[in-house]
Amino acid sequence: MSVVASRSGKSGIKEEAAAYIDQLYRVAYHLTKQKDDADDLVQETYLRAINNYAQFESGTNLKAWLTRILYNMFVNRYHRERKTVSFDQPAAETDISWLDTMASSNPGPEAQFLQAELKDKLKEALDSLSEEFATPIVLVDIGGFSYAEVAEITSCPIGTVRSRLFRARAVLAGKLREYVRHEK
Amino acid sequence: MFGMKNKAMSCEQNREKISSLLDAELSPGEKKMLEKHLSVCVTCRTLEEWLRCVKEGISRLAGEPAISKSAREKILATLNQIPSDMPLMPWWKRLLKRS
Numbered sequence: 610m611s612v613v614a615s616r617s618g619k620s621g622i623k624e625e626a627a628a629y630i631d632q633l634y635r636v637a638y639h640l641t642k643q644k645d646d647a648d649d650l651v652q653e654t655y656l657r658a659i660n661n662y663a664q665f666e667s668g669t670n671l672k673a674w675l676t677r678i679l680y681n682m683f684v685n686r687y688h689r690e691r692k693t694v695s696f697d698q699p700a701a702e703t704d705i706s707w708l709d710t711m712a713s714s715n716p717g718p719e720a721q722f723l724q725a726e727l728k729d730k731l732k733e734a735l736d737s738l739s740e741e742f743a744t745p746i747v748l749v750d751i752g753g754f755s756y757a758e759v760a761e762i763t764s765c766p767i768g769t770v771r772s773r774l775f776r777a778r779a780v781l782a783g784k785l786r787e788y789v790r791h792e793k
Numbered sequence: 794m795f796g797m798k799n800k801a802m803s804c805e806q807n808r809e810k811i812s813s814l815l816d817a818e819l820s821p822g823e824k825k826m827l828e829k830h831l832s833v834c835v836t837c838r839t840l841e842e843w844l845r846c847v848k849e850g851i852s853r854l855a856g857e858p859a860i861s862k863s864a865r866e867k868i869l870a871t872l873n874q875i876p877s878d879m880p881l882m883p884w885w886k887r888l889l890k891r892s
Binding site: 623627632634638644647649650651652655656659662693708727731735756772775778779782 | 802808811812813816818840843844845846847848850851852853854858859860861864865867868869871872873874875
């Protein structure tokens, strides 16, 4: 989803910026995992945006611009406090070896997935991901951004976004698959 | 044996693209090739189903929770502080930024 800022003047931009509060909050919440931290992060994002308002180019993507400010503040503020896992580390968290052993006769997970319990499991699994894994999923599936926008927001090459998103989904699918198999 | 190795390599190459397919981020040519592969590969179709479930499940998480009332009010008050005569980036600065 790409939303281009209104060219109809500052009052239009104010209204458009206000319309993104909820979307920015959801991204902030799934990055920080804390409601209070997300509240603070979104408030400070808007404050910083206004302080840097003169740098905003009319006609560009306001939602992506605000989200880039939010993400940079998140990285600067919360990154040091959180455990991060490099993609080079052979940690269990990054293990997607189940893909190599996936039996072609596996039944589809859709029916089980619709159960409310799995929603909680998925949230739990998302929260357990390291920042590198979680960020592209949050921005694409919760923020509604394209790969190009995520690349711009996170200052990563688009190929890295694509690869991390796949690996993150594969890790989450592996965790859910284990849960479903365990419950059977 | 040769055929099996080729199929395995093909699956390996297509895995990442399955994720991109779900986000409509493939070129028409890539999409066509992947769909052709999915039509004959049960393993990759199973992976597609798992990845689709993850994507849809995460999307469902987007509806919760909501920002606090006090935070929303503070943000709206902050937005109202933007002076109507505050200039956006001038043309010469935009030009310098792009060069």
